[in-house]
Amino acid sequence: MSHLFSKIAPFHNYPEHWGLIPFVFWCVDMGLDLKEYLDRLAEAAGTADIDRFETIADELRSRAVANGWLRPEIVREIAAQRSRLAGSQAFRERNARLRTAHAEAESNGDTRRAEALSEALRRQSAVLLAAMRTPEARFELLPEPGQALFDAIATGDLARLEEALAGSDPNARYGARSETALGRALAVERRSPAVLRYLIAAGADPNAGFAKGVTPLHELGVYPRPWEPAETTATLARLLVEAGADLEAEAGTYRWTPLHRALLEGTPQVLDALLRLGADPNRPFADSSEPWFSPGRLPLQMAGACRAMAESLLTHGADPRALDARGEGVLPYLERQLDRHLALGAVGDLYRTELEAVIEMVRSWPSRC
Secondary structure, three states: OHHHHHHHHHHHHOHHHHHHHHHHHHHHHOOOOHHHHHHHHHHHHHOOOHHHHHHHHHHHHHHHHHHOOOOHHHHHHHHHHHHHHHOOHHHHHHHHHHHHHHHHHHHOOOHHHHHHHHHHHHHHHHHHHHHHHOHHHHOOOOOOOHHHHHHHHHHOOHHHHHHHHOOOOOOOOEOOOOEOHHHHHOOOOOOOHHHHHHHHHOOOOOOOOOHHHOOHHHHHOOOOOOOOOHHHHHHHHHHHHHOOOOOOOOEOOOOEOHHHHHHHHOOHHHHHHHHHOOOOOOOOOOOOOOOOOOOOOOHHHHOOOOHHHHHHHHHOOOOOOOEOOOOOEHHHHHHHHHHHHHHOOOOOOHHHHHHHHHHHHHHHOOOOO
16 A cells, blocks of 8 residues: 555656546556656656647547547546646747747748748647637536547547447537537547447447537637647548538538638648548538638638638639639639738748749639639
């Protein structure tokens, strides 16, 4: 017993770990030193070392999966520590340093360094959004079988998923967001095609995800996941569409389609996955859309701050000469945004760099015949 308490005692310095103490007892009994991983995660979070944090988190998850002890408590702890990282002073200071360095590289004409710094800034933004929106970071205790079901989805445990679904409605909704099992499968930190296949085979409705008409395809692009391979994203999208998911479904008051949401809140790989499956690259945003500048605008206009998204849209049929619902063309809109940005005194910033590249791309892209 003294050996167990020697493992638990150091946790008094980490209040964020206290909820894990019963689970740590179990790990120690199994000969596993969870505290070492938690300490390393906490240290990486405190210094805002994103790459080291994700490496440790992947190592912990991989070992847990390999040894059969990946539990919901571990998943929630990783998400909580990522939230701590994104909210730290060190994270804000690193972001400021990257922006300053990017501006200097642009001013000096150092394109290669500017592109590397742009990628680092995108990664910072992705981690911040992931910390804000990962459901594990805002734990909500659900009535059974919802809790067991969502825990099985978060850990990718198919045996527990089968057990939780036994005798249950696969389309039942749970929690404050009125989530279905399929909706949660698209919202968790590590999304699993195997879990998605199982839920679809069990009768999950591919168009039922959350309240207000938000579908699993909408959730696919709800926030950037820097750790998810593009192949996984594409597989998730394909599985949903093959099961009958509506690529053009409108959600909520804003009436966004999955593509619209991917443009404003997702990544180029999510957008590309949707376009490859047939999403309309020229469908304008609805009149009720937000933010305030989006109503009636075309996807290509909204992609002006991301050359990868703009190129994907153009490659999959976006018309560079089309007019939006207000009668304004893509190129005039983008040029007006650049003029407005320069009038504010912008020099060498990421938005300007991307916008100028997109303008040149649109200007030289052949019109659709």
